């Protein structure tokens with residue numbers, strides 16, 4: 228069992244897609260073991276995406292991520308990190324495989340509906356960024 232960190236981003240929350248996205252994740256063997264809704268501050272968004280600081284898309288990305296509430300969650304399952312990325316589809320929805328969340332729901336490369344950790348190291352960092360151990364309800368991964 229593995230854990231990964233997932234965000235349902237502002238564009239999806241705003242369009243009432245929380246349920247549709249969770250359905251996709253759950254249908255693919257991912258179980259929600261922690262979740263909350265919050266509205267990021269600019270400082271939190273800048274820190275969360277610090278790895279992209281200096282890239283041309285960094286500032287618009289931060290502004291988008293603070294444009295409305297998001298759902299942050301911990302998903303657990305077999306190969307959860309790779310499975311979540313597979314169900315999400317690639318960053319650019321026009322290049323995402325058919326049937327993926329981004330192909331079906333994302334609006335643009337930036338407003339792409341979901342986030343998923345890309346490695347065990349980023350999953351650990353991102354989970355700890357938003358959750359304490361006792362907020363995570365699954366069995367130990």
Ligand code: RTP
Pocket residue numbers: 284288317318336337338339341342343344345
């Ligand atoms: P994420 O981290 O959100 O799961 O997405 P990702 O790995 O597929 O994409 P990443 O390269 O980490 O970029 C983080 C987020 O920045 C926005 N972005 N905009 N060219 C652009 O305008 C651009 N490129 C990336 C997206 O919201 C992307 O998910």
Ligand code: MG
Pocket residue numbers: 343345
């Ligand atoms: Mg990424």
